Each structure stands twice: as C-alpha cells, then as structure tokens.
Amino acid sequence: MSIKRFQVGPRMSQAVIHGDTVYLAGQVAQDAQGGTVAEQTKNVLDRIDKLLAEAGTDKSKLLSATIWLADMSKFDEMNVVWDAWVAAGNAPCRACVNAELAKPQYNVEIGVIAAI
Numbered sequence: 001m002s003i004k005r006f007q008v009g010p011r012m013s014q015a016v017i018h019g020d021t022v023y024l025a026g027q028v029a030q031d032a033q034g035g036t037v038a039e040q041t042k043n044v045l046d047r048i049d050k051l052l053a054e055a056g057t058d059k060s061k062l063l064s065a066t067i068w069l070a071d072m073s074k075f076d077e078m079n080v081v082w083d084a085w086v087a088a089g090n091a092p093c094r095a096c097v098n099a100e101l102a103k104p105q106y107n108v109e110i111g112v113i114a115a116i
Helices: 037-054 072-085
Strands: 003-008 013-018 021-024 062-069 093-098 108-115
Touching: 003 037, 013 037, 021 037, 037 072, 037 108, 062 072, 072 093
Parallel strands: 062 093
Antiparallel strands: 003 013, 013 021, 021 108, 062 108
C-alpha cells in the first residue's frame, strides 16, 4: 500500500495518506501571538480544513481528534468554536488534554485522523 505525504519538511509532514486514511500533524495557529483560545482554535480548524481538502477529504469524515490545551480552564472557550465547526452528526472520537505546548504563545494544538 502506498504512502503519500503533503507539505513535507525536514522534521515532519503536515499530512500523510496511507490507504483510505489521512493523518494530520498537530496544527497550531499560524499567528498565535496574543491570540485568544477561541481565535487560535478557529485558525487551527481553518488550517485543518485546508489540509483535509488537499488530501481529498473533509471534516465530515473525521475519525479521531486530539486536542492539547495549554490551560484547561479554557476548555469551554475552545469547545464553543469546535462545536460550531464540527460537521453535524459526524463528530469524531476525541481526547482533550492539558499540555505544555512547544512555544508559550500557543494556546491550543489539534491533530486529526480522517477517512478519505
């Protein structure tokens, strides 16, 4: 079975297709400086939409999502944006954990797996 990689860098690919499944790297906001959790979540979800489209799928085919929050007290703020974005009737299985992210300006990181 072939493997197709998208936006390949020296450290990681932003998306990888294997079979009928696409795996996205954890996505953070492109301009995270000073952004609220809600703003960063919207930016991350926009990035996920673009990567899924590049891979030939969309959010209605999400299988799994992992969300890392720098501050779990912002869980509800993130969920307002998530709930408005997720395709009705197609919510993936999901985990959300408190984590120290790669840079202090990042409030949220999201990784997803989707069917093609």
